[in-house]
Amino acid sequence: MIPLAIFMDNILILVLVITSQFSFITSQSHPLDPLNPNEISHIQQIITTSHLASLPNLTFHFVDLEEPDKKQVLQWLSSNNEHHTFPHRRAKVVARGGGQTYEIILDLIIGSITSQHVYKGDGYPPLTSTELLQAARLPFNSFEFNDLVARRGLNISEITCFPFTVGWFGESVTPREVKLSCFYRAQTTNVFSMPIEGLTVLVDIESMKITKITSGRGNPLPEAKGTDFHLSGERPYPVPCNGNNNRSFTINRHIVKWKNWRFHVGFNARAGVIISTASIFDPVKNESRSVLYRGHISETFVPYMDPSSEWYYRTFLDVGEFGFGRSAVTLVPLIDCPSNAAYMDGYMAGGDGLPQKVPKAICIFERFTGDIAWRHTEVGIPGKVITSGEPEVNLIVRMVATVGNYDYILDWEFKQSGSIKVGVGLSGVLEMKPTTHTKADQIQEETYGSFIAKNRIGINHDHFITYYLDLDIDGEDNSFVKANLKVKKAKKSPRKSYWTVVKETAKTEDEARLRLGMKVSNLLLVNPNKKTKLGNEVGYQLLTGQPTVSLMLDNDYPQIRASYTKYQVWVTAYNKSERWAAGFYADRSTGKDGLAIWSRRNRSIMNKDIVLWYTVGFHHNPCQEDFPVMATLSNGFELRPVNFFERNPLLKS
Ligand SMILES: *[C@@H]1O[C@H](CO)[C@@H](O)[C@H](O)[C@H]1NC(C)=O
Ligand SMILES: *[C@@H]1O[C@H](CO)[C@@H](O)[C@H](O)[C@H]1NC(C)=O
Ligand SMILES: *[C@@H]1O[C@H](CO)[C@@H](O)[C@H](O)[C@H]1NC(C)=O
Ligand SMILES: *[C@@H]1O[C@H](CO)[C@@H](O)[C@H](O)[C@H]1NC(C)=O
Ligand SMILES: *[C@@H]1O[C@H](CO)[C@@H](O)[C@H](O)[C@H]1NC(C)=O
Ligand SMILES: *[C@@H]1O[C@H](CO)[C@@H](O)[C@H](O)[C@H]1NC(C)=O
Ligand SMILES: [Cu+2]
Numbered sequence: 001m002i003p004l005a006i007f008m009d010n011i012l013i014l015v016l017v018i019t020s021q022f023s024f025i026t027s028q029s030h031p032l033d034p035l036n037p038n039e040i041s042h043i044q045q046i047i048t049t050s051h052l053a054s055l056p057n058l059t060f061h062f063v064d065l066e067e068p069d070k071k072q073v074l075q076w077l078s079s080n081n082e083h084h085t086f087p088h089r090r091a092k093v094v095a096r097g098g099g100q101t102y103e104i105i106l107d108l109i110i111g112s113i114t115s116q117h118v119y120k121g122d123g124y125p126p127l128t129s130t131e132l133l134q135a136a137r138l139p140f141n142s143f144e145f146n147d148l149v150a151r152r153g154l155n156i157s158e159i160t161c162f163p164f165t166v167g168w169f170g171e172s173v174t175p176r177e178v179k180l181s182c183f184y185r186a187q188t189t190n191v192f193s194m195p196i197e198g199l200t201v202l203v204d205i206e207s208m209k210i211t212k213i214t215s216g217r218g219n220p221l222p223e224a225k226g227t228d229f230h231l232s233g234e235r236p237y238p239v240p241c242n243g244n245n246n247r248s249f250t251i252n253r254h255i256v257k258w259k260n261w262r263f264h265v266g267f268n269a270r271a272g273v274i275i276s277t278a279s280i281f282d283p284v285k286n287e288s289r290s291v292l293y294r295g296h297i298s299e300t301f302v303p304y305m306d307p308s309s310e311w312y313y314r315t316f317l318d319v320g321e322f323g324f325g326r327s328a329v330t331l332v333p334l335i336d337c338p339s340n341a342a343y344m345d346g347y348m349a350g351g352d353g354l355p356q357k358v359p360k361a362i363c364i365f366e367r368f369t370g371d372i373a374w375r376h377t378e379v380g381i382p383g384k385v386i387t388s389g390e391p392e393v394n395l396i397v398r399m400v401a402t403v404g405n406y407d408y409i410l411d412w413e414f415k416q417s418g419s420i421k422v423g424v425g426l427s428g429v430l431e432m433k434p435t436t437h438t439k440a441d442q443i444q445e446e447t448y449g450s451f452i453a454k455n456r457i458g459i460n461h462d463h464f465i466t467y468y469l470d471l472d473i474d475g476e477d478n479s480f481v482k483a484n485l486k487v488k489k490a491k492k493s494p495r496k497s498y499w500t501v502v503k504e505t506a507k508t509e510d511e512a513r514l515r516l517g518m519k520v521s522n523l524l525l526v527n528p529n530k531k532t533k534l535g536n537e538v539g540y541q542l543l544t545g546q547p548t549v550s551l552m553l554d555n556d557y558p559q560i561r562a563s564y565t566k567y568q569v570w571v572t573a574y575n576k577s578e579r580w581a582a583g584f585y586a587d588r589s590t591g592k593d594g595l596a597i598w599s600r601r602n603r604s605i606m607n608k609d610i611v612l613w614y615t616v617g618f619h620h621n622p623c624q625e626d627f628p629v630m631a632t633l634s635n636g637f638e639l640r641p642v643n644f645f646e647r648n649p650l651l652k653s
Helices: 038-050 070-078 129-141 143-151 557-561 596-600
Strands: 059-065 089-099 100-107 110-117 159-165 177-184 194-206 209-215 249-254 253-259 260-269 272-282 286-301 315-317 340-348 353-380 388-405 406-414 419-427 432-434 448-451 456-460 461-469 477-489 497-505 521-531 535-544 569-573 608-618 630-642
Touching: 038 059, 038 089, 038 110, 038 340, 038 353, 059 143, 059 260, 110 521, 129 143, 129 159, 129 177, 129 194, 129 209, 143 194, 143 569, 159 194, 159 315, 159 477, 194 432, 249 340, 249 353, 260 353, 260 388, 272 388, 272 406, 272 456, 286 419, 286 557, 286 596, 315 557, 340 477, 353 497, 388 456, 432 448, 461 630, 569 596
Parallel strands: none
Antiparallel strands: 059 089, 089 100, 100 110, 159 177, 177 194, 194 209, 249 253, 253 260, 260 272, 272 286, 286 315, 286 461, 340 353, 353 388, 388 406, 406 419, 419 630, 432 456, 448 456, 461 608, 477 497, 477 521, 477 608, 521 535, 535 630, 569 608
């Protein structure tokens, strides 16, 4: 579960001092632009020349734009992007030094720290790549580890250790630690398929020392034969035809314009892709209307269902512990994205505060889906058959986060119909454990997974990917409406029953926390202040994917840390600082912060600026096709206009 990027030496060193606002604000700038490499260097320089520089082991754990107030951003948008309304560029840094966590706000125009305080709560900021890499290397300098490896008859040069976060299991003292599991690379590139069972190394991250090496018996290493996914001498992958290479979209820095859509694409180390200020042109109103102020992945929870000593702690909060942007990989043209794709690089700060670049972190392309956007054949006109329709062409914004063994393919798909479809695809390699069994019918004991390959059990687990969706449907003040389908008895009719819609507006956060599948409801975000000419409230519907909630007991420690996964849908009152569903300090968190806690305030959410949270979930009971590398498994959701437009916006009058 560690980002691949830490093994790449892609550190870009740039030292450029920014002195004036206008040296980097151009007509294509946007107040939500991610920090660029010059700004990241500037931040590093401000901090390393401040009083904080004297802190021992000063490390940068999080460096991001300190988002301007929404009011200021909207003002800038409505002023036609005039310079004088451009909000100040500020940055937020979470750094550690001398064993403490500092939250620092910097003003990039003045070039100084404007506020700073020590965070005293539970949990820790994301681990840095440097820390993970250093921890992974520690065993190789340990005499004890070398000796244990030799006694197992293994070659130390063929071992790779991966640091896993350790979660929280009720301890009152939670040192910053990781546990290393080790794998054998000999004769395969599929490292995760070769787990060395019974060997775990506990590392204290603060002192960067091994605290404990656990060596139990464990099942023997499975054989490497048949594990490879990277075959030498491979022919090029077949390249599907995807329309022509003429792009009908433009990218100006971070602003994307395509057909009737206009939106901003950002990136940070934690969320990865961030879509902001997405609006759609309405030909009837002759104006662009807001849909999504800001949308991104908020957290990912991946608990494994094996309570044994070597597995129980594998309950990852990937976004908060490692970062999806930190785990973003360089996309490979023609495999990850089609030939007509345009690419965007991603920038973030390393543990030393200096900028790091992920080339081609995001791709943007038009997809000629082969589907039908709309159609009709009319045979009711005597002597004529009239057919009309349109092929569906959508715009995709994609990134891939490779978090250790897993690859998350993350798509935002914009449709000319006004829909935004969000897709999550899982691929990559399972976490497995060795078994002595070679046939499924030999297995009597509880395995906590399935028998997926010779001498290997793929362990059961979940993936919960939670999205932060600050929808602003035609303005900021919105309401959440549950349009419940209610079965009624028919009277004075040969029919016995029919269903009808009974709308219920959620008044408080408590009424907007939903476990789907129990009741049939259409979930809508409406703007009660805006109506169509016909008098319907303008809105968007959340079309959910297969509903999945966490099945763990409420008092199970991982569940306490990710308590929001007991419901797929939440709506909260907008608060700029409430973005990370498991709390910002997710590493070793104890469940005292996060979405479930904020929602308990039971704020009023009727005709207010509100945020929708939706969790895409998978209960993954592995199968043989998941080995040696799994075919992409997809789920997602769609946000679809409902009475937002006067009529089908695909028909150009
Ligand atoms: C151990 O592995 C390394 C790297 O693959 C190889 O160069 C070396 O010869 C191996 N040593 C033994 C004793 O097999
Ligand atoms: C600084 O880091 C070193 C090694 O990484 C460690 O031994 C030392 O305890 C740390 N000092 C503080 C004050 O955290
Ligand atoms: C691409 O666009 C150019 C210029 O608009 C046009 O001449 C060409 O035919 C287009 N190519 C295709 C395959 O549509
Ligand atoms: C639509 O609005 C633009 C400016 O916002 C204006 O220039 C144009 O004339 C308008 N078109 C119609 C058909 O009203
Ligand atoms: C915003 O959220 C933070 C974190 O939950 C909280 O401390 C703060 O009081 C909230 N602000 C308002 C105005 O509700
Ligand atoms: C939330 O507020 C509503 C309206 O005031 C109230 O009916 C409901 O009981 C509250 N729920 C909780 C859990 O406090
Ligand atoms: Cu899985």
